[in-house]
Amino acid sequence: MNILPSPHSEKISLTERKLIKAMARAKVRKETSCFLAEGAKTIAECLLSFPCQLLVMSEEGLCELKHVYSHEGVLPLAEALSNIERRILLPSSYDFSSISQLRSPRPLVALFKLPHVQSEQLEQPQGMTLLLDGVQDPGNVGSIIRTADWFGITSLLISMEGADPFSPKVVQASMGSIAHLALKPLTQEGITAHLHEYKKRGFPIVGTFLEGENIFLPKRPLPTLSTPSLLVLGNEGKGISESVASYCTRRITIPSLSPTCHGESLNVAVATAITLATIANHT
Known part of the structure; x- marks a missing residue:
């Protein structure tokens, strides 16, 4: 059964190739x-x-897409394909490295519309929200999005001073989880406004620091994943900024259990996973 709707093209233009490659740039x-x-x-x-x-x-790419959709049958994929503005089916011999951002290109590339820019005003939180305060590495941001999705987090606030959540490396590292969360890039003023509103409403603001309460032995229960609250993760090198730290109502840390480990801190994506798993376990 041919599920690729007609009409579709069998050629990609130079303009389209250039546009796909240019997606690495935030300006584009x-x-x-x-x-x-x-x-x-x-x-x-x-x-x-x-x-x-x-x-x-290519045909190989279409087969890979069919395989992912196989648990739902052909119809949902056919419907999804019919809604695409432009579809191009290239020969199997086509070199996708000419348009791919990956080291090992796959025969499947797509351009999606960015979600509508939300207001910087605080909406009613549905459970715990993550705030990424200047997390720079795209791989870390993508991994955090994927981990947050795993633990049922539905909203992330992301400082514009950090990695763009819709850059190719972040999207790839999220492994599709970027489609499941509401991602809200914020200016520094927007972050401050959110923090002020969280504190005004009495919602917990929990920051991850090198020094703080032992997350495994907290002095009092941590907010649950379903509690309206904010979990703050800081920059890879500098940690949480002073302006954001001043709003934190609790400071937690993940202590090293090794007598021989002299590392300064954990990777921020790893720390996020440990923190969320510990909170979930205490719920």
């Missing part, structure tokens, strides 16, 4: 209101949440 993503996704798993998840402007694939 902003100007076009698009972001890049690659690989069957990530694209399949994004097709359920974002309008797709362009899908480029």
Whole structure:
């Protein structure tokens, strides 16, 4: 059964190739209101949440996409493909490294529309929200998004001074989880406004620091994952900024249990996973 709707093209233009490659630049993503996704798993998840402007694939790529959708049958994929603005099916011989951002390119590349820019005003929190205060590494941001999704977190506040959550490396590292969370990039003023409002409403603001309460032996129960609260993760080198730290109502730390470990701190994505797992275990 042919599930690829007609009409579809069998050629990709020079303009389209240049546009796909240019998605590595934040300026281009902003100007076009698009972001890049690659690989069957990530694209399949994004097709359920974002309008797709362009899908480029080979027969192999289409088969990979079918495989991901196989647990739901052909119909959902056929419907998803029919809603795509432009579909391009290239020959199996096509060299996808000419348009891919990956070291090991997959024969499946798509451009999706960025979600509508939300207001910087605080909406009623639905459970715990994460705040990434200047996390710079795209791999870390993507891993945190993926971990947050695993633990049922539905909202992330992300400092614009950190990695762009819709950069290709973040999208790839999230493994499709970027489609499941509400991601809210904020200016420093927006972050301050959110922190002020959380504190005003009496919601817990928990910061992760090198020194603080032992997360494994807290002095009092930590907020649950379903409690309206804020969990703050800081920059890889500098940690949580002073301006954000001043709003934290609790400071927690993950103590080293090794007498021989002299590392300064854990990777921020690893620390996020440990923190969320510990909170979930205490719930």
